[in-house]
Amino acid sequence: MIEPNNLEINVDELMDKIRKDVVKRQVYSQETNLQPNNLQPNLDTSKLKLSISNIEAFLQNAESRSIVRTKWPDKLNFFPFNLSAKLQKLIIKILNFLFKDQREVNFNIINSLKESVALNYQLIDQIATLKAQGDSRLVNMDSRVQGIDERLVNMDSRVQGIDERLVNMDSRVQGVDERLVNMDSCVQGVDERLVNMDSRVQGIDERLVNVDSCIQGINDSLSAIDTLISSWLTGIQEGLDTVKIQVQAIDEYKSIVDARIERLNEHLITTDNRIITAVTRIQEINEHYIRNDSYLKNDLMQQKRLITVFLEEAKKCLPEPFNQEQLQTFINEDIHFLDAFYVAFEEQFRGSRQEIVNRLKVYLPLIEEAKIGTHESPILDVGCGRGEWLELLQESGYTARGLDINRVMVEQSRSRGFEVIEADVIVYMQSLPDSSLGIVTGFHIIEHLAFPTLMKFFSEVVRILKPGGLAIFETPNPQNVLVGSCNFYLDPTHRNPLPSSMIKFILETQGLQQVKVINLHPYPETYKVIGSEIAERFNEYFYGPQDYAVVGYKIIT
Structure with missing residues (x-):
């Protein structure tokens, strides 16, 4: 069972200490009331300090045990509590959440007891002072001690309430134990499923063995086929070698033909360039002559028309000179000269x-x-x-x-x-x-x-x-x-x-x-x-x- 973080305070021992201190104080108070003028000269506060020191040690132990647990206890790292890290963290978080209120109560009790211890230290100091000051201070101290006794009685009642709450917490921890038992049963079910899976894997291994034997048979068949193919390829390779020799002879002849074709291509390129140059020159000459021919033809047509008009008008007036209308005809024709x-x-x-x-x-x-x-x-x-x-x-x-x-x-x-x-x-x-x-x-x-x-x-x-x-x-x-x-x-x-x-x-x-x-x-x-x-x-x-x-x-x- 997982031990809780905050249930390690020995409350009984603590209560016994408190009760003994109360009894001692009551006896001391009675003696003081009976003999008010008789102060004990040999009152020893060292024993009281020693008792308070013991109480402080118990409080420190209780405080260390009441803090939030963040680590899985080492003594639980064995089967069936050997759980995964994530599951351990989850259980720790659940326990911390369940005992949150108990931790708060424990811390409150511890703080109260610390205050009581501090107060006791103050009382010890005051008792030492009272020893020096006399009977009047002892009377006052008596009253204060009585008040402390009352507070201790109240503390006793509060500690009893804490005992009851701790009993309830024990019952809740038992419930957690039952849930952990259920979880163990679930883990056992998982183990059984893993066993079944192992049996299935063994069946698969047997089938793979059968497949391997089949593949081995196929490999033997392929080896036989490879032998036949190798012999067949050997015959083909011999034929290819013969063809290769013939191809080499053809390549040599082709190289000779390619060289002759290359020379012919060079000659053709040279010829084409010369032809292109000649064609370009001929086109330039043709365009030049076409333009000149067009100009000459058109100009000749105009000159012929002018001469014809001139002759027709000359025939009309000869042997008489040209009149104004005839001269205007020449002028009108002159605008077409260009x-x-x-x-x-x-x-x-x-x-x-x-x-x-x-x-x-x-x-x-x-x-x-x-x-x-x-x-x-x-x-x-x-x-x-x-x-x-x-x-x-x-x-x-x-x-x-x-x-x-x-x-x-x-x-x-x-x-x-x-x-x-x-x-x-x-x-x-x-x-x-x-x-x-x-x-x-x-x-x-x-x-x-x-x-x-x-x-x-x-x-x-x-x-x-x-x-x-x-x-x-x-x-x-x-x-x-x-x-x-x-x-x-x-x-x-x-x-x-x-x-x-x-x-x-x-x-x-x-x-x-x-x-x-x-x-x-x-x-x-x-x-x-x-x-x-x-x-x-x-x-x-x-x-x-x-x-x-x-x-x-x-x-x-």
Whole structure:
């Protein structure tokens, strides 16, 4: 049985000590009352101190035994109390919880007895003093001793109550013993289950032995098979050695063939490079001659036309001199003197036809959104040039016609099946009725017009557009420093750079609404400088959009 932590106080012995002290004090009090003037001269307090010292020793022992137990007693570390550490801690916690109140009572009793011992020490000191002071002090001390006796009697009654509580605690400890017995029975049940498990493990061991014998038989069979396979593989290896010799011979022959093929490849690469160089040179020569041929043909056509006109007019007036009307005919033909040159110039600097078509595709969504370009609201492209925009419109199913003054370009566009009119832009637009067109476009045309002509042109555009009609004009962007300072002047027929804010303002004053500017064709990213904010501003001014377009709509009345 587990011994409790706080039941080791020998209360009987302690009570006997207290009773003996009380009896001695009563005898002393009686003798003092009988002989008040006869003080015992040989009163020895050393024996009393010795008794109190014994009481202190008992109190220290009781205090040490009443503290909370935190360690499993060594004398219980044997079967069946040889439990796990966790279970020992759990039992100790349960016992500490069960005897919590008893420990508190014991501590209170011990503290009271300590106070009594301290008081007895004080009494001993006072008795020694009283011996020196005389009979009067002894009388007072008697009364105090009587009070102490009364307190000791009360303490006796309290100790009896403690005895009763200790008896109750013994009964509770017996209950704990019964629970431990039950726990022992549970542990025995666990042992029985472990025995059953051992028997099952033995059965498994027997089955494993049978399996091992089966595996041994399989291993013997595999050994026989390995022997057969080894002999078979030996035959195969011999055949492979023969094949290997043949393959080596083939590899040698292949190496010779590869060397010859490598030499042929080198020769072919050299030949291909020479052919590519020759083809590139031929293409350059062809392009050069094609441009020159186109220019010469167009120029010859114009010269032939001028000579023909000159001869026809000369026949009319000869032998008389030319009149004013005839001279004006020559002057009108003189403006077409550079038509062939400008066509060649466009071929060189404008870009290829396919490149321009791809650039103009950006405007198709605007036309589709405006729901125009039908027979009732046709499109007029001013300065149609080589007809790239007309080609794109025709492929998209829109009704459009072009207008240009360059006869060579007019003939080229007509040869492609486009409807193109040769006329001065202002004269032709003045001949059109009000609100007769759905869209008027002009790509790189307005920079060729003088400012008064430009204002008259925009005025006519607004007049001939239908309500809700669309105007689109593209021109070089002078905000790009490279364009405004150099590229703009590559074309000798350009007048002045036109800032986008100015053109937007002019169109708005002429009566168009929702006018917006679309920046187009920036330099490739490879041109741009990477770095700080200054680098970004540099890129914007030097490698930003090279062109812009202004788009506006006529007010719907």
